[in-house]
Amino acid sequence: MSNISVSTNGAKRSTGTKGDVVLEVNDLNVSFPTDDGLVHAVRGVTYELRRGQSLGIVGESGSGKSVTSMAIMGLLPKTAQITGSARLEGDELLGLGDAELSRIRGKKISMIFQDPLTSLNPVYTVGFQLAEAVRVHYPDVSKSEARTRCIDLLDSVGIPNPQQRVDAYPHELSGGMRQRVVIAIAMANNPDVIIADEPTTALDVTVQAQVLEALEKAREEVNAALILITHDLGVIAGHTDDVLVMYAGKPVEQGTVDEIFYEPRMPYTLGLIGSLPRMDEDRNQRLTPVHGTPPSMLNLPPGCPFRPRCPMHQDICAEVEPDLMPIGPTGHVSACHFSDQLEGKAPDDVFAAVATDLSVEAEVEAAEAEAAALHAQEEEK
Known part of the structure; x- marks a missing residue:
């Protein structure tokens, strides 16, 4: 490997200590x-x-x-x-x-x-x-x-x-x-x-x-x-070394590579992993897609942004957007009301058995339309 240091005529910049x-x-x-x-x-x-x-x-x-x-x-x-x-x-x-x-x-x-x-x-x-x-x-x-x-x-x-x-x-x-x-x-x-x-x-x-x-x-x-x-x-x-998973402009899970891949605690993370082809799976094994599309970042409805695409959603998901909460003492955090229920779950366990909830998608679209209408009314005033 060639030497790639920069000559600065004696003015050397400190590189600090690894880990700082x-x-x-x-x-x-x-x-x-x-x-x-x-x-x-x-x-x-x-x-x-x-x-x-x-x-x-x-x-x-x-x-x-x-x-x-x-x-x-x-x-x-x-x-x-x-x-x-x-x-x-x-x-x-x-x-x-x-x-x-x-x-x-x-x-x-x-x-x-x-x-x-x-x-x-x-x-x-x-x-x-x-x-x-x-x-x-x-x-x-x-x-x-x-x-x-x-x-x-x-x-x-x-x-x-x-x-x-x-x-x-x-x-x-x-x-x-x-x-x-x-x-x-x-x-x-x-x-x-x-x-x-x-x-x-x-x-x-x-x-x-x-x-x-x-x-x-x-x-x-x-x-x-x-x-x-x-x-x-x-x-x-x-x-x-570490992974930050983002959805709708916000971090929804963060941890080490091993924690994210082997112990995911957010349905969206599980969906991403399920959409990834694996060499150790059977050749005829189907991928597990995440149905639906990401939400519009304009006039986001209340609650969890992933709710319309999440098979695990419940009433609280429509009312309160979850904060990042710790999963054990290691620094692994997840933004899901039911992260404790995902321990040991595979993508197939969460997504394969449940189809897209079209009623929830329609409900969210209606909420977005209502929010946009209210915004337009306020601007007219």
């Missing part, structure tokens, strides 16, 4: 005003991330995974209404201006976006863009030093012939190579936190494994904390 809390997010809420009302995209996300730790954030599309990280990075539009706290090594990120955040982004916290082709500028070589990521934070680094650094980075993430590839344009590289270039840019300045937003989307399985391996190497090389955002539980199982 590097990112602390507390009660993060994000809303977007629209013509139809306020969309509550993120509702009360809280977690701690330690140096060297990897956290997987999972959930269906629209659950608030990416918005959470974009809020931390300061990349949301100015119309976004953000409350709560996000502290990087004790320093508050929310509320900082773009100039202040630009000094932090890419140096202390980096983000790997979903589509590498749109993340890279098509008119500049990958080497130019890698060197720019270094020199914008360390202007004293010479062009020759930056080029050497770029070659080392490309070699570190597994790109063959880095001496030649450094002068290639993005369109001359495959999708997997482009994603590895984006990973190299993210690790260029030895950041404290790397956020990877679905980095393996649209890649075949072989290339996906190579990209994930490059991401693991990046984390190990710079001793960074990693946030891996994905909807693929298979990726989460093999590459993270």
